[in-house]
Amino acid sequence: MSDPPSPTQRRLTQIRDFLTMQKTASTIPWDPDSTRFPTRQELPKIAGAPEEAAWVWGSDDYLGRINLLTPTRVAAAAKEIRTGEIIPVNLPLNVPEQPAFGRETFQHKIKVLREGAAYDDLYTMNTQSGTQWDGFRHFAHMPTQCFYNGTKGADITGPTANLKCSIHHWADHGIAGRGVLLDYRGYAHKKGIQYDPYDYYPISYTDLEACGKEQGIDIRPAAQGGDIKPGDMLFVRAGWTEQYHLKPSEERARLALREHKPGKESGQRYAGLAQEEKIKDWLHDCYFATVAGDAPTFEAWPTHEDYHLHEYILALWGMPLGEMLDLERLAQACRQKNRFFFFFSSTPANCPAGVSSHVNGQAIL
Incomplete structure (x- = not known):
């Protein structure tokens, strides 16, 4: 208490x-x-x-x-639908062909029930291999090894395993509400800012503030006079998906297989949000229902601090965290319409005891 x-x-x-x-x-x-x-x-x-x-x-x-996605807020978010254009944000299940961090590749096999008449699918996959929600079982607060709301490793595996922080709780509730896109990659292109999304590049609060201003958005919480309302869902485009599709398959595989180890010298390196106090204050105080990006990591990787944003977002604050969302079409449409708020819905997998889920999400403009 x-x-x-x-x-x-x-x-x-x-x-x-x-x-x-x-x-x-x-x-x-x-x-x-x-x-x-x-x-x-x-x-x-x-x-x-x-x-x-x-x-x-x-x-x-x-x-x-997700508690913030109340009927009142969902109904209000529906008013963001103007044209009815539907834009899915899901990469194909086999993208990336070679997942990062040593994760298993997606395997698809067609099972013949009756040749020429009936078929089934057989999928083998790691739910962290493509467009994904990190569930609350995915990443603990490292100093205490606590997951969200006191869940422990013994609740997840072993003889006392149970359904605490299971992904199916999200599926039972559903995810829908108002989304907001901060197209930092588009802003960087416009301002001549050069960086490689496949390398460590921290996007600071000051960077996001300037990006929001260029888009006509005050990224401060509504309680502080800004445009972000409790329950909004944040999407940040850092440009990883754009670069993925520009690289040949061999180069993509080489980068995905870079050595993963603790510390600043890890070979796994990606652009993302800076691990700084201003970012932590902003992410917390806006009361986003969810946050998501388009890279294999939401924060700049590897961390240069003694913590990961994952610990705060997932374990301490209980905020679903999305990675590798395909934000390319969404960014293009938002810039064409000069409108960066939209209705968003997602259907996580109803998997009791599950750790994570593909997003199965779409924006509706």
């Missing part, structure tokens, strides 16, 4: 909510329909949880920030 607010604090919150016509999340479990949520610096301390854990939706919660 967290330390309860003092009577004075409660009274001040009530007065502020009355004056601003808002509703502040102040009592755990938080009401997901609240209009104001604590900043990263205001997070309550939760007994038995790591520092900065936002395990605030209930002791048996395995949805995390």
